[in-house]
Structure formats: C-alpha cells, structure tokens
Amino acid sequence: MxxxxxxxxxxxxxxxxxxxxxxxxxxxxxxxxxxxxxxxxxxxxxxxxxxxxxxxxxxxxxxxxxxxxxAEHDYNAPLIVSLNSNIEINSLIFKYLKSIQGEHIVPFGSAFPSRDLVYSKKLTQIMGQIARNKKSYDAIDNLPPGNFALRKLIAQRYCMQGIPTDPDDIVITSGAMDALNLALQAIAKPGDYIILQQNIFYGAWQAAERLGLKVVTIPEHPKHGFDLDAFEHILKTYPVKLCWFMLNSHNPVGFTVSEDIKFQISKLLHQYQVYMIEDDVYEEMYFGHKKPLPMTYYDQNNLVLHCSSFSKTLGATFRVGWVHAGKYSQHIQHLQLMSTISVNSLLQTALVEFLSNFHYEKHLRNLRKNLQHNKLLFYRYLELNLPPECKIEYHPSGYFLWLKLPKNIDSMPIYESLIQQKIGIAPGQLFNITAQKQHYLRINCSFEWSDSVQHSLDQVIVTLQKFIRDE
Amino acid sequence: MxxxxxxxxxxxxxxxxxxxxxxxxxxxxxxxxxxxxxxxxxxxxxxxxxxxxxxxxxxxxxxxxxxxxxAEHDYNAPLIVSLNSNIEINSLIFKYLKSIQGEHIVPFGSAFPSRDLVYSKKLTQIMGQIARNKKSYDAIDNLPPGNFALRKLIAQRYCMQGIPTDPDDIVITSGAMDALNLALQAIAKPGDYIILQQNIFYGAWQAAERLGLKVVTIPEHPKHGFDLDAFEHILKTYPVKLCWFMLNSHNPVGFTVSEDIKFQISKLLHQYQVYMIEDDVYEEMYFGHKKPLPMTYYDQNNLVLHCSSFSKTLGATFRVGWVHAGKYSQHIQHLQLMSTISVNSLLQTALVEFLSNFHYEKHLRNLRKNLQHNKLLFYRYLELNLPPECKIEYHPSGYFLWLKLPKNIDSMPIYESLIQQKIGIAPGQLFNITAQKQHYLRINCSFEWSDSVQHSLDQVIVTLQKFIRDE
The missing domain is CATH 1.10.10.10 (Winged helix-like DNA-binding domain superfamily/Winged helix DNA-binding domain)
Structure with missing residues (x-):
C-alpha cells in the first residue's frame, strides 16, 4: 500500500x-x-x-x-466522478457515431428522428427563394446575438408558454451543443462542482471534462424521473455551482418530469443559489395537449439557461440552436465572438419566414402525430417479442425506448454484434460513463413501420435472446 | 514600494x-x-x-x-504581453463591431469585401436548387470532418499549388475563426508561449487570452513585412510552443511575405520544433499571376495548421471555413464534436457544386480584378488629398490601405469622430492591443468608386486634417 x-x-x-x-x-x-x-x-x-x-x-x-x-437514504448514493479519461470518452463516442452513420446501417442508434419526418418541403421552398435573394448576403445580422426577427419569434414562443421573454434574452447558436457549451462556459470555472444526471447526453460529460469541472451524478428516480431527495442531499453535501439536466422527454430514458417536481427543483436552485443548464432539445416531442414547461418558467433569478435547437425538428444537419440566456446574453455573445462568431444568415432568414407563417407549428403537429404512432408500433412489437427478462421503459413523449436487460448482461457487446449485422443501437455506456458495464440500451422508434423495420427488430430480438441465453 | x-x-x-x-x-x-x-x-x-x-x-x-x-539588435524588442484584460479587449472589439455594422454606416471599417463583389448569383441558384432537394437533409455528412466531396475539392486546390493533400487532412469548420480556435486548442496548453504579430486580427489576442497563453509579439519588418532576425531572436530567448501568423495580404498592414522568407521561417520552425497556426483568409486576394504559397508548402513535419474560409470570397454571413490539419485532424474532430459538431450540410453541398464546376475560379478572377481596380482608385484619391503628414502603406494584394498618421495622433478619437459622421474606419488599437495609443488606421477599399464614396473619403480627409491641425 x-x-x-x-x-x-x-x-x-x-x-x-x-x-x-x-x-x-x-x-x-x-x-x-x-x-x-x-x-x-x-x-x-x-x-x-x-x-x-x-x-x-x-x-x-x-x-x-x-x-x-x-446520511441515511434509500437511493443509490450520488457519485463524485473524477474525469481524466479525455481521450477515452471522446474516442468511444466518436467511434460510436461513425459506426452508426454508415449508409447501410439501420439507424435505431440515431439521436435524431427519421429524416422522412423532419423533412419539410415548405422550408426547402423558402430556403430556395431566400438563397436567390441578394439580401441574404446582408452582413447586418452577422454578429451575435443573431437575427433579430428570429430572436423575436423564439421569444414569442416562450411568451406563449407564460414565460416573459425579450428578444435580447435569446442568443442564436450553431446548434444546441454550441448553446450548451457557451452557457456552461459563461457560468462554470475549472474546479467547480456540477451535477449531471446519471444517464445524460454524452456531450455533458465531454463539456464537464473539457472545462475541468468536478462532476457529481444524480441517479434517476425510478418512478418520477427526478429524485428530489437525492438532489437536496447533493446540494447539502457539496458546494455545487451548477447542474446540467434534461427534464423533458429525457434522453436516453424518456421520462418528462412533472410540473410539481420542476417547481421544487426551482425552489432548491434558488435556496442554494445554484445555476442550471437546461438541455431541452426534445421539448417539442410531447404527445399530450400541453407542451411541457421548461425550468425557465419557474426561474425568478435567472439561474436557468435554457438551451434548445431546430436540429431535432427540422433535421440533424440544420445546425441552428439558441440559448435563453437572460442577463448572461452579453457574456455568451462575447464567447461567441471568439469561436463561431455567428450562424449562417440564410438559415436564420429562412427560419424567420418558416416560423412567422405558422409553417413550423403545422410541421410540429405532424411530426408529433407520426412519432407517437411509430413509437407505439415499435413498443407493441418489442413488448410482444422480446425475451421476458427485458423490460421496456415507455413514456408518452419522445421517440426513444429504453430497454433494461438482465443485470449481468453488458449492452456493449450487443451493440458490437448488432453493428456487424448493420444495425445500430445505442448502448447504455454512452450515457453513463461512470459505469464499467451497463445493462441498458436505447432504441430510436421514429421510423415508419415496414417489413424491413420489422426484420431489423427481429434481428435485435434474436441477438438479445442469444446474449441472455449464453450468459 | x-x-x-x-x-x-x-x-x-x-x-x-x-x-x-x-x-x-x-x-x-x-x-x-x-x-x-x-x-x-x-x-x-x-x-x-x-x-x-x-x-x-x-x-x-x-x-x-x-x-x-x-542581446544586441536594432529592431523593436519583442514584447511579452500579460493578458489579463479579458473584458476589456472583448468589450472594445464588440463595441467596435456593433458600431460599424449599423445600416447607415459607410463600411470603410469592415473586414469583408463589398457585398456587391462577393455576391454570386450562380451560388445562390445552386443553393436554391439544393434547398429543394430532399438529399440535403441527409445526415450522413453531419459529423466531423465534414462533407467528403468538399474536402476533396479543397484538397485538390492545395495539390494544384504543389502541396500534396489528402481529403482527410482537411476539417470543415464553422468559419475561419472556428478553424483557428480549434487548431490552437489542438496544439496549445495554458501557460504555453505563443508568438503573435504585433499587428494581427484581434481574434488571435482573444484566443490566446482565453487559453491562458503567454504572448510574445513580433514587430513587422518595415520593408519585408516579416522580421526573420526578430523571429530567431524570440525563438532563442523563449521556450516558444507555437506562433499564429498571417503572411499573405496581411490584415491590417497589407504585405505578402516573400517565398524566400517563408522558406526561412519554415526552417526555423523545424529547427526549434515550433508549431504555426496560419491564418490565411485573404489568400485569394492576390493581384499578381500566382497565388502566394501558404506555409504548408514548406512544411515537412506537420508543424503548420493552415486555416482559411469562404467568408472573404463568398460573403461574411456564409460561415464555412476549414483547417488543413494533417495528422491533427482527429484531435480537431474530437474538439468539434464537443462544440459545433458540424456545419450545415446544405451549405457544404452547395459549395461542392460551385467548386467542382469552376464557378468559384471564375468568381475569384472577377473578385480580384474588381478589388484591384477599386483599391487603386481609393489609393490615388487618398494619396492626392490626404495631409502630407499621413503615409499610406499600399501593397498589390488585399483590399485594405494602412494609414500611418503622425506619431502624436491617436487613431481612436478619429474613429469615434468619424462614427459620429456615420463613417466606419478601423483604428490601429484593434490590431495591436499592447499599445496605449496607435497612430494607424485601416481603410477598406473594396467598394466601387462613386460620388458617395468620394464624399465619404472627403469626410475622412477633413477629419484627419482637423485632428492633425489641432494637435
């Protein structure tokens, strides 16, 4: 020793x-x-x-x-994670992303909805018209915080949810990842404590690692998605500066946290003066009547920086996002001026046209209807045919199913076996890098049902059966 | 004390x-x-x-x-600069950029060529066609290093200059600022020594500051642009890790460094094993017969990371750039995956079409011809009418004129006076933040000659006369 x-x-x-x-x-x-x-x-x-x-x-x-x-508590203890595996996380994720994006790989591992669903003929028409217009070359909006008309339309969407928002609260970014990183950089300093959900978009791990933050993970509550007791326990225990949470259509697990719990979270944020980066890129993927509220709704003190984008609703390659930054807008603009400077103005102008004429609302209604339909078909088929040892976490929002395998099964070799069969799935380790072995996997269910989808799901099922039998 | x-x-x-x-x-x-x-x-x-x-x-x-x-030397001593004025540099630059981008401000302060010259009807037609095409929604190229066909075309352009380049050496970025920052992050660690030219694009100061680098400045050589003796002196004196230089159509001064000096620089880089970030965004703005060579041409050891973009040639709002990263490509892709992830695929696809059919070459020929023509008219007029105490630095490339005022004149109040008159110019302090007072200013001469241009130049001249007389 x-x-x-x-x-x-x-x-x-x-x-x-x-x-x-x-x-x-x-x-x-x-x-x-x-x-x-x-x-x-x-x-x-x-x-x-x-x-x-x-x-x-x-x-x-x-x-x-x-x-x-x-202290006495009956949930999994929160975990301080030392991050010094830079190359490893990145390499794993990079290798994974490359592997699932091959042209002939069934895209059940993708984080994006089916291309058929996000494609909007109307938007492409608008882009075509605007591209021909010399004004799209106008440099006036070529500076942070981005196109004023677009910021105004985004602000209006917040206002419609009962969140008073000024166009100047919004900063347009090169996608949500850019928004999340800028927000994090505006708030956190190396050595600060950050709380991450135990399962979370891998970008959060990367960002925390890059900034040299100390990570405390909070496990998901099996019933409510978010564990308030664990949250308060962590806030009491550690000098936390900020947290990075996804509370609506959570990726990968799928839950949406209730309004009551969100309210309690916001009270705790206020009590402990802790900031929150809210990753809300799946906010439009609800199946109910009412769009779930972001934490900004409950936030009286500008402790929440709400990040979202058009990439999940209009296409992965679109790369336009935003952050509702409030008084941190200036700081974020300064950071932007040192990185991407601004977002292509044609894309911003096209979005203005698309949003202001309610094309976007119509597009979203169709998108949600189709996602709900497709997800249900996936769920029913898997529920009927999966080995009984596999449990499916189904939530009425989003387009992911989160599969829980028997505890002794590692999802990584399953992913590797399926990718050999030209089928992509997302193994749990992508979202919980603290675990050596993970018995979860995420399946993207946004695709239209077809014989070939069914055939691919059969291959997933057979592979799972094989791994469970061989164990 | x-x-x-x-x-x-x-x-x-x-x-x-x-x-x-x-x-x-x-x-x-x-x-x-x-x-x-x-x-x-x-x-x-x-x-x-x-x-x-x-x-x-x-x-x-x-x-x-x-x-x-x-040590004995007869040039201005290189200067170690302590950077701890984060907010100040940023605020100055931010305020400046906002001030010159107002709709009714004469854009002599802009870093971009006249919108009339960079606007390409052909490119907008192509974008219109591609926007309507469902394939532009294809997610396959939605990962670093970017669209393969575009990287291949960019690689070919290097090859045509005698620089063997593989498409995989190239990473597509969200503009040149993004490219420069990614390149810097791939090479430099906090505390490293970096050499910057005394006058340089302000983004270099910001990036160095953000990464916590120690900056040594190298003054420009009055005749050759680059001072080899000073460079060697610095390399001997300090444990330099890397440098960030612009050697072609230098912004703001205008010189292009000779091939011989570039060769000598590359020998020194090799000898001292020092990396170089080459900002070459004005590489296409030459007026001679041959495009000036980038440092990559002389680089046998992948010490040079060459950064450029389409923003100066196709429009400030275009936001597509690249870095010739060689073996650092993987590292830069990992960094990208943690920031912007990728560049809008429609823009990349449009560039493929535009470049592969030689539209770009034709566009560049016209652009250069017009820039040369316009710059000469500006130069002649200013040379005739400026107070004799003002010297103009004219170089046969780029679209900037660099004005040297009498030593006791500060260009900052001149900029402030002119902006009141709705005329933008770029004061020297933007490029040399180490100086308290700068008697230089940069004028953008890319605009077509007209009565209104002449009238605005007259206002610049009268203002300069006033400041010189009042001194």
Missing part, C-alpha cells in the same frame, strides 16, 4: 465510524503533515483520493470538509 | 548589469525565499512581475530562467 493510500484508509475509517462528522473541517494540508508525519505530497494525494470518492469536498480558500455521504 | 517590487527591482538590476546571464537558471521559489528572506508570496509576485516584462521565462517542471532580452 502506498503511504497516501494508508492515510486515506485511516481517514476513511474515521469518516465511516462517525468519528469525523459530515461538514466537519479536516485539518489543513500543513496541519495534516504535522499530525500524521507524512510528507505534503502524500497528504495531498490522500485528500485527492478521498475527494474523488466523494468522501470529502473542497471549499475554495477554506479547506477540506467531510461530505455527508453516510 | 511593495516588497515584491523591491525584489523584482534587485533582480532586474542583476540581469541588466549582466551579473545574471541569458538562459541562466534563477533560484527556485523556495531557494529564493531562503536567499532573500522574503515570503513565498513576495517571491512569487516578483517572479511573475519579471516574467510579464519578458525578463525571465518559466520552463515546465524545471524553473525560471533569464531571458535573452539584452
């Missing part, structure tokens, strides 16, 4: 035995050197080890404190 | 007197604490003070060394 492990072990025993209590201050590094007789390096390594396990936490300019990890 | 200033002063005297010699190692922080009797904080502050003045430099995991600053 290294000396630092020895020290960490001693301290851990003191914490577990309750001798050192939650929120109690640890001796400073120097004090610990004197107390323990170990060298400064050894003490630092031991503290880092304990911090990465979530047993202690650091407060800037103050020192180390005991985390409240051993 | 603070204690740290006292110590810095003492050390400085030792350096200037030659007691401490170039490349000699300074005592470590701890040693210096013991030697000097000052506290650790005082010693650290003193060392930082000396480092920010370029008198000493830090080597990772080794310590501090005396810089070679007092």
């Amino acid at each position: 290294y000396k630092s492990e020895q020290l960490a072990h001693q301290l851990r025993q003191l914490i577990e035995s309750g001798t050192l209590k939650a929120h109690e201050k640890l001796p400073s590094l120097r004090e610990q050197v004197q107390l323990s007789g170990f060298s400064l390096i050894t003490v630092m390594n031991a503290y880092q080890e304990l911090e990465s396990r979530g047993l202690i936490y650091a407060k800037e300019k103050s020192g180390y404190y005991i985390a409240n990890t051993y | 603070y204690k740290s200033e006292q110590l810095a002063h003492q050390l400085r005297q030792l350096i200037e007197s030659g007691t401490l010699k170039a490349h000699e190692k300074l005592p470590s922080l701890r040693e210096q604490v013991q030697l000097s009797g000052f506290s650790l904080i005082t010693v650290m502050n003193a060392y930082q003070e000396l480092e920010s003045r370029g008198l000493i430099y830090a080597k990772e995991k080794s310590g501090y060394y005396i810089a070679n600053t007092y």
